[in-house]
Amino acid sequence: MSQSPATSLQDIVGHAKEYGFVFPSSEIYDGLQAVYDYGQNGVELKNNLKAVWWKAMTQLNDNIVGIDASIFMHPLTWKASGHVDGFSDPMIDNKDSKKRYRADQLLEAKAEQYEADGQPEKAQALLAEMGRLLSAENLEAVRELIIAENIKCAVSGTANWTEVRQFNLMFSTQVGSVAEDSSLIYLRPETAQGIFVNFLNVQKSGRMKVPFGIAQIGKAFRNEIVARQFTFRMREFEQMEMQFFIRPGTEMDWYNKWKEARMKFHVAIGLPAESLKFHDHEKLAHYANAAVDIEYKFPFGFREMEGIHSRTDFDLRNHQELSKKKLQYFDADLDENGKPYGNYIPYVVETSVGADRLFLATFCNAYTKETVGEGDSEKERTYLKLHPALAPFKVAVLPLVKKDGLAEKAQAITNSLKSAFRTTYDDGAAIGKRYTRQDLIGTPFCVVVDYQTMEDDTVTIRHRDSMKQERVAISALKEKIGYEVSIERILEAI
Template sequence: MSNPTQKPSLENTQLKDIVAHAKEYGFVFPSSEIYDGLQAVYDYGPNGVELKNNLKQLWWRAMTQLNQNVVGIDAAIFMHPLTWKASGHIDGFSDPMIDNLDSKKRYRADVLLEEKAAHYENVGDKVRADMLLADMGRLLTAEDLTGVRQLIIDEKIACPVSGTANWTEVRQFNLMFSTQVGSVEGDSTLIYLRPETAQGIFVNFLNVQKSARMKIPFGIAQIGKAFRNEIVARQFIFRMREFEQMEMQFFVRPGTEMEWYQQWKETRLRWHEALGLPAEKLRFHDHDKLAHYANAAVDIEFEFPFGFKEIEGIHSRTDFDLTQHQALSRKKQQFFDNDLDENGKAYGNYVPFVVETSVGADRLFLATLCQAYTEETITEGEGEQQQTKTRTVLRLHPALAPVKAAIFPLVRKDGLPEKATEIFDELRHDFRLVYEERDAIGKRYTRQDLIGTPFCIAVDHQTLEDNTITVRHRDLREQTRMPISELRNYIGEAVSFKRIFEKL
């Protein structure tokens, strides 16, 4: 990560290339682009929605299918407004905001300081980085916003746009979007778009526990949209105002939460590595300032082109949420545990503690895209015809690729299109495929490389004679001749989620 007072041209170029690729090849579009877009809001295109759905389905199955004690729900976006009173969002869901008077740009004060600390760490001064983060954490915990502003000034942090340090006071900015329910304005009720998905799980704790006959420890998983009126929404889809979370709240016996916290930390890190994110680009980052509900918190960070940033949080939330909802709703949120303790006595009724794992689906999408995007120099042809060129390819895990295989007739005649269509029809119920017969086959291969398709199947004249085809592999560009009858198993084995689950 770079000094916030400088513009990291190489990193910016890297991200710009990925953003341009995402738009050109149908992964992510600016929302409402024909009206010049809406800041920090994006739409997923034909290939993007397939990749994102694959990531979500993989997470869902890893949680609910591989863990017998985790079940799922899908809670509503709108919730009773007292939900957010109990959770602390109405009174305390805010970020420290600061403006530069010259550029008129707004920033999160804590992000400016974190980026400065990351700069110190990158230049080898970890001691200074740790001291800065500790000072920031102390000031934010004490809600000393004047001290936060002074720390920014003392660190000589300037606005990246104006280059000046002409800062306003730091003030808190509530991040919740509000709206009204009711047909008549005067009689309407103020409600909020949920800023997180976790509360939908907590208010359904007893419903799920009883209906699914779950016993502590158990988890409730959910994938859903959340909405935050971010002060600074930037870095493409990394920080948006409308985003999707994949969360699991794991309910445990009080006193065991730290054991489960450690276990879920390790489990979740392995999951990201199994997806194809390399270990050297992943790290844990313990929170310097704990949220009001937590007694431990850590982020799993991925090294994006703009530095290490969070893609998942693991938090020990104690019994804060259920206790708060119990107090405000006046409905008990307790579990009767008839297991025996070391003295042979039943644990009885208690409010469970909670360990949370929360993945940003959009951030995971971006991390996957950044890791897969590859520009490499390749050699084509032989002898005097040999030439080198740059190839762009998305090295997505086959299980995540938007398209699993592309089917190409070598030419548009001699019965080859008909045979290729026959193969397409035979396999399309099992895999997402594309059929294409336009342009030279080399150009067709290139298009599929650009969207990450792992296999291209060429139908040629020999196919009509012996029912064999050529399978071209994306990463090594090698070709394998095989019978059509083996295709289903060959592709199915490569693109199965099982290949990822095996690594867990």
């Protein structure tokens, strides 16, 4: 058995569509750029990932609770958060191809090229200079840096660049029944602000004590000018965020704790440690005093999958100032002098992972091609090596043939397992083809009903990854398979 060459993004996109994981949105109308629909298997995998994240946050931590805030928020929310004035990307156009690029991504790609060429110092120097210029909002110098690095358009092959300009990424719409009386509001560009404006509601109603966290899973929207790389960068996407409220001065301890906890999560769901790394931000967001990304090695290179940020008291303080409502916490615990800490605006450490990026990383990691057999019997095998708890279907029940009562027996077994975990029944085509169908969507176990089943109530379980088979009593199936496919296996590893 040997592994096939490295997976390409084209392999991933093709497999995702063919086997019901991800479809281009509105495809019958030629699609809509950077918008995708999750198919019947994709939605199961994505929901399983969200369920694991939610339980890891709210079930394993006594001091973290969840909310579900609305997508529409008062427009002053985005003024306080800084999005109205500062939520933009530096864009640059090539005059010959008319193609638009993000200036920072052009420079980051050049830095990656330096890394690949064995010049890490040059890569780091370029990223540091880019960070300095963007922080200073010196867009003309950013353009000059692109030209100095001899960065050319991939389409035209020229360096005939326009000036660098900032484009705000928020989608806007109107609320109100009469156009003249309508008010401008925004589709939220992140889910975090729904947590911040509900900070006191949750704290008081839940009698929460600092430190505590609020978790949320929800849709967000960004008018990405350069949207690419499948579901990695989309205009409509889903975030899984947790804001952890802490006493000022303790933020770096909690920042480092959450860094390690989040890396442990990704390994627990099956992402290999060697395909993950931390990447500290060269340029900090306006709200942060420390920031790091957890990057995964996608087919197109290491890219951000999750961000951990020390947001200070930026958000709560700005909301307090603009709303004129106190967003403070009274801390009755005693300091080193034996006095209560008293009232303060908490600091925040944020963990924010894209559900779509986590889906893509999980899918890329699971996609496996290998050569099995030898000589004339050698063939290529493709399957999704998903953690059993994440697989869309946990088990497929397959009658060896459809006659002699085997099909009826298999259907009865299917019905007995459905209440415990997602089960499918398949009696079409030869047994080998049915194994392949389940491999291609990542089903970890196939239960085969044969003639011996009719004699002793035992079945064969075929394991997806090893293709090994074992004989098991029907009465033991629910417990045996249930143990393997339980989210509990992942939570134990966290």
